[in-house]
Amino acid sequence: MNTTYLYLLVFAILVGSTDIEVNIVALYPSASAGVAMLFGTIALSYGVIVSILLGLAGMKALLIALFYQHLKYEPKSLSSWVLIGLVIASLLMSLVFIQLHVH
């Protein structure tokens, strides 16, 4: 596939998922009684929505890294330092979480 089309396709996905992100907010339980959908009204729990949002963000980040930063076409080792950074940052957050919420 022509790279330009590939980049455009990635762009389309990025914009599309952003659109999902802003719309999903309407499903917060507190937002007045959920959203009228085709099959009735739905409201998702806070945790589910947050997970979906972060999941989408993660997916977008991955797409940008793989295609725009073309990690997909680089030696695998090149992403090591960033990945180690991510692991360390998540260790920080997990241990902080334990501190704050597990006694």
Added chain:
Amino acid sequence: MAVSNTQVIFDNLYGIFTDLAIVVGVIVFALMAYLIIRYRSKKSSSDPEDTPRLGRIPTARGHGRNVLITVTLSTFLLAVLIITSFAAVDTLFPNTPPNATWCYGIAAYNQTQATGQSCPRLDVTGHQFYWVFRYPNNHTYTNFFRVPVDTTVVLDVTSADVFHDFGIIQFKIKTDAIHGRTNTIWFIPYTPGNYTIQCFELCGTGHVGMIATLAVMNVTAFQNWYGSAK
């Protein structure tokens, strides 16, 4: 001399650590001294066969097995330390402190004693640069407080401004005094007398004088004092 349950627990644990430390230290230093003396360079001696030389990577040396043995032995020692430490900390600093009993016998709390309930905790607040102690009868004292001997005392420690640290030196306990947080410690004093409380976290110019006195009294003396306090 045993001055409080916390001090006794500390001393025992510190003793275990120190015994092991001495054993390990002596072995390590003896080995080191022995090897240095035994294999020091003499005129007559010549370089060993595998001396690292410019011009080639030195030959690899050492057994994984020996490393494994060292690590296993140390793990064993360290496990002992972890287990004894956990046992101590579970008593000393549990998430929920034991029943406070310092108020038993005082008229206002007789009901409490009868039902085996916990006495109120005492509040300690660090300020730049003094300690304020508050009793449940709302009397407050600056830089000194009193408790009856052989009873359980539970303290809620906090700070009105910056980060302090409340330590009762002879009792070997301390906890940070942090604005907006309350940290709880407890102890049972064993011996009447005066003990020193000092701030253990540099909190500004004046920190050096942030010292208070804990007076451990006979139960009756304490009850008289507490009852007569205006």
Added chain:
Amino acid sequence: MSQDIFPPRVRRWLFTTNHKEVGILYLVTALFFFVAAGLLAVTMRTQLSVPDNHVLTETLYNQFVTVHGLLMIFWVLSPFAFGFANYIIPLQIGARDLAFPRLNAMSYWFYLFSGVAIIMSFIFGAPDLGWTLYSPQTAFQFAPSIGLNVGAAALILITVSITMSSVNFLVTMFKMRAPGMKLRNMPVFPWAILVTIFMMLYAFPSFLAAVLLLYVDRAFGTFYFSSLQGGALLWDNVFWFFGHPEVYIVLFPAIGLIADVIPTFSRRPLYGSKYVIGSMIAAAVISFIVWGHHMFVTGIGLTSTKLYTVTTIAVSLPFDVMVIAMIETLTKARVKLKAAALFALGAIALFVIGGITGVYLASVALDHALRGTYFVVAHFHYIMVGGSIMGLIAGLYYWFPKFTGRMYNETVAKIHFIVSFIGFNILYFPMFLLLDMPRRIQTYAPDTGWGSLNSLATFGGFIFGGAQVLLFVNIFLSQRRGPPSGPNPWDGWTLEWSLPSPPPAHDFDKIPSIAEDGTYHFGTSAGLPHGAGYPNGSKIGDGYLHSHFEGLSPWPIVVAFAAFIFFLGLTIGQPSSPTTPVTFQPFWPLILDGAILGVIVLYGYSREKFSVHEESHVESWPFREVPNVKLGIWTFLGAEVIFFGVLIGAYFFVRTNSPIWPEVGSLFDIRNGFAMTLVLLTSSLTAIMALVSAKVGSRNGLIVSLIATFGLGISFLYIKATEWVYLGSHGVFSVAYGLPATSYFITTGTHGVHVFAGMLMTLYLLVNTLKGRYLKGDHQAIEHFGLYWHFVDIVWVFLFPLFYLI
């Protein structure tokens, strides 16, 4: 810029980019700070020698204790080690210099200016609350001292310096090893430096983030550290998350060089060297999950404290392996007790004591008594002075002949060791027994009974301090008059000993190589037989000073100077309100000067033709295909991940710690966030189109894409600015909104600064494009810019949901 106004010698030292000269600069500067911090310590010991003493006022004592700690940890230990690393690592791995020599010089000048700043802080009333800078005492209302601000500037500058070095060394060590110098063939010293750099790369960004949050709190009155939901515990976490790796960072280089010194002087290979290296890696990894042992008494709960007890005790296992391996090395050896060997062995012995007492402190039960006492002081001085400083002094004696081509006086050096070792123990051992005495107090009452042990310690302090005079006299006289040393006086095996002492500017005439069987080959000649020595081509003094290596660049020093001015401007200022100071006003003229100067000199820096030849036949596993600059950028992005990770972590901390938080959409307008996201995503598309255009050689396409990227960047900042102004004018930025506003402004603000920096880059690229560059095969700069820009985009991809949608 005309460099000719300076005499050649001065020019050489100011503008050098040669790794050996930069190394010497580091060493000399670090030793200077060592003396300065040492004098503070001796004064403090004098003050403490007897009870109720008043040589120093309490304020001055607190300032000394703080600056002493900061200086020793940041300005002495690591730079001392990195002086060696600069000089020796390229030699030991068979490279001719570091990957980015100018960046290396710049690291040094950032370091120097940061040191100037920390010393300058005394003018304004130096920081006086301990090197750990606990919050909320650092809030402006409690510490309305401009000295603390200047201290923050110093810390930011040195963090920048260290991050630049980390990137530089990582690229060098991964990409520039001589043929056959596989990772597993590297001596232990380079390995130790490699592991150290990793910790630096990931620990320092956390510190930068912490200092940044602190700075913004003080300057603009935000609430991270003065709020109850952030405050003391937030600082404790971000500080010690950096702080514990930092204590290993200052230790590992010394361990590494000891592990090379002991085999040389005991004439046997290091015992189990691969286990030593493995242990270093293990300890480095674990160092990131033990920081809570500094928080045992903050009330974080039993689960956490037990967890940290276990991780901390576990981390002593790898150290155990290292120490045992060093001692086992001596079996069947031929130990020559030269000064370097004495210091190395002495350092191990002292480190053992420091390590064992560390295990005491790792026990949460004991720590309730020991925390904040002289026991802790004794513990870490046994490690940092006993292990690190003694080890580094071993390195100084070991490599002195290599640096100068001359021998030092061995007898004086041995006396130096004996007096130091005895003095050290008299100084610090009594502190273990002072386990009731609080640290960081200016004086104590006579009835505490602490007087005699303190007198003893002070006595030891004078002995230890006095002994160092021997060191300085010895090296000063010997580098002028010592007898010639020859290339390899110790009969060492690592590559630096194959070169003349001091080595010529370009180091190797021919890059050496290592054959499969482990023998070295120097150009055409086969591996040298032992002791034959490498033909000494140069006379003493022929080395760095008079060499004709053209590696001068005036830019590193001026860039560092501009940064210095800029950060001084940011931190020197007036309290905004004289009566109830809550914030201070930065000094805008200086900021502006620094910024303008900075832009000019960075432009000069990037225009200067300074190419570094990339050897193609070197060892570069696992990055064979990757050009140096690209690897450097990805390494830098690794550090950025932690930087933003900690900013987001701080947000996460206050967010989950706050009982209430404004509802989604009530504080920040989702539509704004949506618009900004679209703008940035589009700018990523245009950035990648710029690369495509450059690759196919379309100049117009490149120009259009760059302009579009720039324009989108502006739009992003414009929307951001209007949002900020709107929120500001609606009083959102007020106490009532506290943390939601604080976390939003700081996090998106930092991101905005990144966007702004990216836009400056597009401008620069645009200028060069108009001059006809970057087309067909010359597109690297466009690609590298893109890597950064997309990263900034990715950060926003997370910030958007985190702030607007959750």
